[in-house]
Amino acid sequence: MKExxxxxxxxxxxxxxxxxKVDAFLNHQCDVELFxxxxxxxxxxxxxxxxxxxxxxxxxxxxxxxxxxxxxxxAPVVFAKKAQSINLDGDQYTTTxxxxxxxxxxxxxxxxxxxxxxxxxxxLDDFLANGKALxxxxxxxxxxxxxxxxxxxxxxxGFQGGGDELRAAxxxxxxxxxxxxxxxxxxxxxxxS
Amino acid sequence: MKExxxxxxxxxxxxxxxxxKVDAFLNHQCDVELFxxxxxxxxxxxxxxxxxxxxxxxxxxxxxxxxxxxxxxxAPVVFAKKAQSINLDGDQYTTTxxxxxxxxxxxxxxxxxxxxxxxxxxxLDDFLANGKALxxxxxxxxxxxxxxxxxxxxxxxGFQGGGDELRAAxxxxxxxxxxxxxxxxxxxxxxxS
Numbered sequence: 001m002k003e004x005x006x007x008x009x010x011x012x013x014x015x016x017x018x019x020x021k022v023d024a025f026l027n028h029q030c031d032v033e034l035f036x037x038x039x040x041x042x043x044x045x046x047x048x049x050x051x052x053x054x055x056x057x058x059x060x061x062x063x064x065x066x067x068x069x070x071x072x073x074x075a076p077v078v079f080a081k082k083a084q085s086i087n088l089d090g091d092q093y094t095t096t097x098x099x100x101x102x103x104x105x106x107x108x109x110x111x112x113x114x115x116x117x118x119x120x121x122x123x124l125d126d127f128l129a130n131g132k133a134l135x136x137x138x139x140x141x142x143x144x145x146x147x148x149x150x151x152x153x154x155x156x157x158g159f160q161g162g163g164d165e166l167r168a169a170x171x172x173x174x175x176x177x178x179x180x181x182x183x184x185x186x187x188x189x190x191x192x193s
Numbered sequence: 194m195k196e197x198x199x200x201x202x203x204x205x206x207x208x209x210x211x212x213x214k215v216d217a218f219l220n221h222q223c224d225v226e227l228f229x230x231x232x233x234x235x236x237x238x239x240x241x242x243x244x245x246x247x248x249x250x251x252x253x254x255x256x257x258x259x260x261x262x263x264x265x266x267x268a269p270v271v272f273a274k275k276a277q278s279i280n281l282d283g284d285q286y287t288t289t290x291x292x293x294x295x296x297x298x299x300x301x302x303x304x305x306x307x308x309x310x311x312x313x314x315x316x317l318d319d320f321l322a323n324g325k326a327l328x329x330x331x332x333x334x335x336x337x338x339x340x341x342x343x344x345x346x347x348x349x350x351g352f353q354g355g356g357d358e359l360r361a362a363x364x365x366x367x368x369x370x371x372x373x374x375x376x377x378x379x380x381x382x383x384x385x386s
Contacts, residue, residue: 113216
């Protein structure tokens, strides 16, 4: 998606340790018009699929998923939680994943009420690096007996391999921008064509 | 807002300890069409105000704010973070608030790049109980020299007083449903008229 690549070139910054900061428009300040265009792009890619639910993970995926949902017939968005809270009770699907950005393990939790056998799920998230968070969401879908119809990602860091692993495992992964390489010294960002 | 009150009556559940669970449509599973109607209601209420930025707090506020933003000319949405991360660097506005639902203190952080003097800010959030999270966001706006033009809330627990304190302090608080009382024994929920 040219628009997203251009925004990354314009406003993204490359930091040491494979960090790509896109907080000007994606995951701290949110450009909701861009999110809407991202939703339209995913809807075009997944046009042949029956999707009745969108699953994402807090926090940065939520805004993207909620704006994109109108391109999927206002499908309900469920966001997995990363911590227990008194607002979470009853039966839950849970798994554990390691966060690259927070540098620690955290739980991923979805109430059994909101993920069911027979659900046809689109997974959406802002970033895909090593794919650990997504594999956690896939595990929750498997536990629930739900079908993962596809995975929509804003920015994939292709050189970290998570996206290609998921494709090799048979998932339809639509990343709107795939960073093939980036250089914190020069700030250069190369996209997969 | 009748639609929201009806959803709360239909799908909300009252738990001991002043907990109102609305995770079926507001803060775990998200009804994005309802969010859109909420955005339209806030846009009507705040029609006379100049608003160039929406500020919310992770996680449950993000989806609501991002969907509502299209009713405010696609104003950028900034979500305050509750934890440090390697994605947060540079100068930050920070404050500390106590969470009723998580039962602990946490930081509230916004990068100085995304909240500025001259910003006219609408604060949006899913819940208002004692108002501690909102007061944290207001502190960040004051630190930045930004103007708080108004506060839009989905569900206010009126009996916990935070909303009325903010109104007494001069803020224009538009809560779409104000719960005046609720009973975990009977499940009864009374709204302020």
